Amino acid sequence: MLTDAYDATHNPDGYINLNAAQNTLQQAELLDFLSSRFTLKDVDFTFGDDFSGSQRLLKALARFVNKQFDPIKQVTQEDIVVGSGCGPISEQLLHFIADQGDGVLIPVPYFPGYTGDLMLRNGLKPVAVPVKLEDHFSATTIPLFEAALKQAEADGTPIRAVILCNPHNPLGQCYPKETILAYARFCEEHDLHLVCDEIFAFSIFPSDDVPNASPFVSALSLDLQKEAGCNPSRVHVMYGFSKDFNANGLRAGALISPYNNDILTAVRATSNYMKISGATSVLWSLILEDDAFWLQFLAENRKRLAKAYRFATAWLKFQHIPYFPAYAGHFVSGKSLRPVEEDKGAARDAEMIRRLLAAKVFVGSAAAFAYPTPGWVRITFAMRRDYLVVGLARLESVFELPRYAGLDGEKAQGKNHVLELGEVLEKTAL
Structure with missing residues (x-):
């Protein structure tokens, strides 16, 4: 095709x-912006100064996250690992939080890419939680997660994590703050990791179909310990530039985990398998360094x-x-x-x-x-x-x-x- x-x-x-x-709605504008500014330096033709992106990009991304995600704790470049898209980031993260044969809970419907991230090389099992469409974004769904976890473990599949896609793909809505906190409490109670995929964070638009829409709330902005009794080290956020910035082909995604240096260290150890190019790092740095743009x-x-x-x-x-x-x-x-x-x-x-x-x-x-x-x-x-x-x-x-x-x-x-x-x-x- x-x-x-x-x-x-x-x-x-x-x-x-x-x-x-x-999203191809603003590709012409993006092309004009980058074409007029793109230059390479000697370092961009080498392995660079960081396998998890570049120091320039990590600094620019930390600044962008602090401005846009309203984090409860200021994010530094040491809190971030960059790789060639959220898919590789997801796969590497899951590799370190679960073992072959373990399961991960995902409410249906869900992005099919998670299946590959879980199964192809990690040997993990996606465990579907049968949430009704009309209840999908409600905290009242937690009993369904309890039942799915209990059944999976009875069947011999230990559960290690929950994936929360917010804004949601494919349903196109955001989870209210109360629901995110309910997920966090559930994960704390059962010693699970909570993987928050926030790749569509700023692709939100006014819709007459949902006049009182729940705003996007990043997991980074929540005081998880205070509001949910959840150790924030078990919560990890993924963000990719491609969706909000109309550039799926400029492969780059980020793992942001300000409270879990062990996970970041592990993922950095294998980040050479998903390193972005020097040119891609320059392109995204140009965008994120220009606030007005x-x-x-x-x-x-x-x-x-x-x-x-x-x-x-x-x-x-x-x-x-x-x-x-x-x-x-x-x-x-x-x-x-x-x-x-x-x-x-x-x-x-x-x-x-x-x-x-x-x-x-x-x-x-x-x-x-x-x-x-x-x-x-x-x-x-x-x-x-x-x-x-x-x-x-x-x-x-x-x-x-x-x-x-x-x-x-x-x-x-x-x-x-x-x-x-x-x-x-x-x-x-x-």
């Missing part, structure tokens, strides 16, 4: 990727994400496709299929994805994200409008949906379509 990607001029029949969580960039990011979300959800509403209301991230989750009792909808979901791939449009499937019920898909909206229009038009074609006039820049005319995608699939006897 990557070698046959859609291009309006050179490859109009290529694949449209509505699955990848990558990144403040304006993040503000504009919020505006463009809000506009793109409104466009995508207007299409979903027109097609009468239920969706989970969001105000964070690059994506929205829509419910395209009704469960089928015989197979719980799994076979029909798979057939839906095959049809979409045949039409050269890719979305995130329910199976990939471990949705508690089949029929959901994740659609990325943080992309060029002309590309998004082509992707949505292909969805209309696959499911024989009416043309949404908004894709043509015109006002919708006529009666709204009243069939859900599930009804369309039933009529075509998948």
